[in-house]
Amino acid sequence: MEKITVSICCQTFNHKDYIAQALDSFLIQKTTFKYEILLRDDASTDGTSVICKRYAKEFPELIKLLAYKENQYQKGVRPLADNLKRAKGKYIAICEGDDYWTDPLKLQKQVDFLEANADCSVCFHPSKFIYQNNPANFKIHKPKAANGNSFFTMKDVILGGGSFMTTNSMVFRNNLITQNLRWVQDAPAGDLPLMLQLALKGSIGYIDEVMGVYRVVSPGSWSSTMLKSTKQNRKHYRLMMTMWTEFDNWTNKKYHYYVLLKKFKNSFYYNLKFIKYFVRNIKKLSKVKMSLFI
Numbered sequence: 001m002e003k004i005t006v007s008i009c010c011q012t013f014n015h016k017d018y019i020a021q022a023l024d025s026f027l028i029q030k031t032t033f034k035y036e037i038l039l040r041d042d043a044s045t046d047g048t049s050v051i052c053k054r055y056a057k058e059f060p061e062l063i064k065l066l067a068y069k070e071n072q073y074q075k076g077v078r079p080l081a082d083n084l085k086r087a088k089g090k091y092i093a094i095c096e097g098d099d100y101w102t103d104p105l106k107l108q109k110q111v112d113f114l115e116a117n118a119d120c121s122v123c124f125h126p127s128k129f130i131y132q133n134n135p136a137n138f139k140i141h142k143p144k145a146a147n148g149n150s151f152f153t154m155k156d157v158i159l160g161g162g163s164f165m166t167t168n169s170m171v172f173r174n175n176l177i178t179q180n181l182r183w184v185q186d187a188p189a190g191d192l193p194l195m196l197q198l199a200l201k202g203s204i205g206y207i208d209e210v211m212g213v214y215r216v217v218s219p220g221s222w223s224s225t226m227l228k229s230t231k232q233n234r235k236h237y238r239l240m241m242t243m244w245t246e247f248d249n250w251t252n253k254k255y256h257y258y259v260l261l262k263k264f265k266n267s268f269y270y271n272l273k274f275i276k277y278f279v280r281n282i283k284k285l286s287k288v289k290m291s292l293f294i
Contacts, residue, residue, distance in 0.1 A: 005033035006107055006171070007089035011079035012097025013042040013071070016051065018215070023055050025101040025212075027062065031108045035093075037063045040083045043071040048097070078190050081179045092174050095212070099168040102128070103211035110171040113149075113205050120151070121202030122172035122195075124165040127214045140210055141166065152204040154196075158258040161266075162192040165204075166214045170194075176201045183246035188239040196247060240266060 008026050012019050026037050037059075041052045049067060056065035064086065073079060080094065091111060095101060103109075110123045117123075126142035143152065143160065157164050177197055178184070184193040198204070241263060248259045 004089045006035040007087035009083045014046045015097035016047040018098040022100045028104045040066045043068045093171045095168040101212045106211040120205040122198040123205040124169040125207045127166045154199040157199045168212045187243040
């Protein structure tokens with residue numbers, strides 16, 4: 001039996017309007033190797049589950065559906081970490097249910113890159129960011145220092161933070177991730193800890209071709225929730241600062257200078273953001289218990 005080279009991990013929840021486009025972008029991949037689609041539905045309530053079941057029934061050899069009846073995220077289960085347990089491939093590719101890929105050769109190009117560069121733990125590419133689910137409102141997201149196909153290091157990941165590379169652009173070597181680390185578990189989101197762990201295991205390869213779309217502030221997305229909730233923003237900021245301290249200690253302060261720069265940048269950004277929010281909403285906030293923001 002032919003071994004699986006790539007496991008595509010797709011985590012979805014209430015992505016009824018998007019999940020079909022994501023799955024179609026996986027199915028059109030042209031490769032010289034075998035891949036699997038690990039589709040995980042976290043008890044969607046909007047009809048996403050019906051679409052997932054239809055695709056899994058139509059493509060049983062490719063799509064392996066894990067459909068929960070009760071939402072696991074609310075119980076503290078990280079969707080990606082849960083899905084990774086099923087992965088049989090040598091490499092892992094990620095794409096959330098509200099994003100999609102645009103190049104049918106994406107997987108082939110990234111696997112070829114990793115095969116040719118054994119010291120690389122992960123390979124990524126720029127993505128097209130679509131805002132407010134409006135295709136006309138977009139930008140190409142890539143590292144500032146990107147100059148053709150190139151390589152990046154831990155310094156770039158730390159200073160770039162969670163937005164350094166989008167999850168739907170990543171293909172990385174399996175079995176490089178450890179989930180039971182305190183700084184990983186305490187992080188408010190899973191993308192940055194994933195990048196940091198991969199940067200610890202090797203160099204970061206970059207292919208300068210846009211091969212995917214990442215939706216920003218789409219209905220029900222994490223970015224939409226963060227934009228609407230200042231309380232959630234404040235909590236996120238605090239947890240991120242804690243994560244950076246724990247990561248710094250765990251690595252014996254090997255990257256201490258860059259961590260300090262990142263913490264300073266985060267502190268400036270979030271406090272400035274909160275000041276602007278208060279100025280814009282001073283009348284509304286006067287009716288709210290200030291303890292929510294302290």
